Amino acid sequence: MQNFFGCPLMRKDFPDETACITGVILAGGRGRRMGGVDKGLQELCGRPLVAWVIERFGPQVDELLINANQNGDRYAVFGHRVLADQISEFAGPLAGLQAALTAARHSLLATAPCDSPFLPSDLVHRLRQALTTSGADLAVARTFNQPQPVFCLCRREVLPSLSEYLESGGRRVDRWHAMLQVVEVAFDDQAGAFENINNRDELERFERAVPDQTS
Ligand SMILES: Nc1nc2c(ncn2[C@@H]2O[C@H](COP(=O)(O)OP(=O)(O)OP(=O)(O)O)[C@@H](O)[C@H]2O)c(=O)[nH]1
Secondary structure, X not given: OEOOOOOEOOOOOOHHHHOOEEEXXXXXXXXXHHOOOOHHHOEEOOEEHHHHHHHHHHHHOOEEEEEEOOOHHHHHOOOOEEEOOOOOOOOOHHHHHHXXXXXXXXXXXXXXXXXXXXXXXXXXXXXXXXXXXXXXXXXXXXXXXXXXXXXXXXXXHHHHHHHHHHHOOXXXXXXXXOOOOEEEEEOXXXXXXXXXXXXXXXXXXHHHHHHHHHO
16 A cells, blocks of 8 residues: 555554655755855766766655755756755755755655765665664764765654754754764765765866766
8 A cells, every 4th residue: 555655654563664765965055165166067977966866866765855055947957846945044964954854745854965976876775774773863874984974864853953953053964963863874885985076176086987987
């Protein structure tokens, strides 16, 4: 049996294992290190970065949202709902998470940034396993000793805590995580997949790496 959105009905004993997942691509940043451009729309081998992320991340979730604070019409052509931050200033990725949690159809929300085109194809699967077995509020990827805070899976119930934190002026992801029950998921086997593009030199380096990454 399926619910209104075509997702399997949740089993009461294992709700996390069957719950549908909304994914959000975080593309709401200012791209200052790239000269103030809209990073998600910058092209890697002729395709916008956001298109690469849609290709990898989209199949891992049941609904896909794009969080962007400019060029909404250009993001809309990809056929997914586009959301701007509710906070008017650029408040960092937590503002995008807040917008997505408010709009998500499903009870679990996964995030990925627009500037990591080769993110793991099993990202959401592994985060869900950890969230389910731990009962934590949020699962976050880690590579070696480095948390990857914009790659996470969280429950809708964290929204009040997040909104309160943002309203109090909090902006740091690690400080908000410290208020929650968080489980870290090691991706040391795929550390390279989390590499992101911050400036033009990195974009050029990725251009050279594409044949290796896609073969
Ligand atoms: N919604 C939203 N997302 C943001 C904001 N700032 C950064 N992000 C996202 O958070 C992730 C990491 O961003 P950074 O690379 O640190 O920031 P950036 O603004 O993209 O780039 P820089 O200005 O060069 O630091 C990316 O997916 C950004 O799109 C913001 O104010 N709002």
